[in-house]
Amino acid sequence: QQQVKQSPQSLIVQKGGISIINCAYENTAFDYFPWYQQFPGKGPALLIAIRPDVSEKKEGRFTISFNKSAKQFSLHIMDSQPGDSATYFCAASLDNAGNMLTFGGGTRLMVKP
Amino acid sequence: NAGVTQTPKFRVLKTGQSMTLLCAQDMNHEYMYWYRQDPGMGLRLIHYSVGEGTTAKGEVPDGYNVSRLKKQNFLLGLESAAPSQTSVYFCASSPPYLAAYNEQFFGPGTRLTVL
Numbered sequence: 596q597q598q599v600k601q602s603p604q605s606l607i608v609q610k611g612g613i614s615i616i617n618c619a620y621e622n623t624a625f626d627y628f629p630w631y632q633q634f635p636g637k638g639p640a641l642l643i644a645i646r647p648d649v650s651e652k653k654e655g656r657f658t659i660s661f662n663k664s665a666k667q668f669s670l671h672i673m674d675s676q677p678g679d680s681a682t683y684f685c686a687a688s689l690d691n692a693g694n695m696l697t698f699g700g701g702t703r704l705m706v707k708p
Numbered sequence: 709n710a711g712v713t714q715t716p717k718f719r720v721l722k723t724g725q726s727m728t729l730l731c732a733q734d735m736n737h738e739y740m741y742w743y744r745q746d747p748g749m750g751l752r753l754i755h756y757s758v759g760e761g762t763t764a765k766g767e768v769p770d771g772y773n774v775s776r777l778k779k780q781n782f783l784l785g786l787e788s789a790a791p792s793q794t795s796v797y798f799c800a801s802s803p804p805y806l807a808a809y810n811e812q813f814f815g816p817g818t819r820l821t822v823l
Contacts, residue, residue: 599750601750604748627810629810629811636816636817637816637817638712638798638800638814638815638816638817639751639798639814640813640814641811641812644811684750684751688810694739694802694804694810694812695741695753695756695766696751696753696812697753697767698750698751698752699750700748700749700750701748701750
């Protein structure tokens with residue numbers, strides 16, 4: 596049973612465009628929602644994260660939007676660049692669960708020059 | 709700091725063979741994790757450890773064993789490899805929950821093929 600569902604599986608965006616990746620979760624007890632970025636041949640690395648007490652968090656060109664009532668959150672990449680081409684994973688965790696993360700299935704983003 | 713390192717980087721096994729993957733971290737982290745990554749399924753937690761000498765099962769533990777004899781090392785063992793265990797394996801570590809955000813630091817991965 597996949598507790599975090601991510602879409603789309605793949606995404607192609609033109610340079611300068613906006614990339615949007617969506618995730619939905621089932622467990623209302625989740626209270627930490629990070630996004631990880633993975634380049635080919637590398638391990639994932641934390642990109643940005645949010646807790647459910649805020650509806651949006653922005654770091655540079657990356658923004659997380661969070662909708663607690665709909666149990667959904669999304670990653671927006673503004674002014675997408677070819678260097679953003681990577682696989683993105685959303686995740687969710689419980690604070691009292693040993694920092695364990697439940698990951699979505701991943702989105703492979705390609706930004707065309 | 710090397711961060712999280714994994715050995716080997718690649719390995720090919722025959723069905724029924726056994727092997728051990730080694731993960732080492734030099735960040736003095738308490739928590740360590742083993743994941744497997746398969747296309748379209750994200751990363752799934754195999755086993756994890758919240759401290760030296762302790763281990764626990766994750767989402768997909770069957771066919772794997774782990775040991776955490778030293779704080780800096782976390783070993784993943786495959787007792788009798790099966791083709792279904794063909795995957796990319798990632799180790800990660802994190803400090804205990806103290807800060808507002810909990811970050812897991814990942815190693816570069818081990819690509820395992822079981823024939």
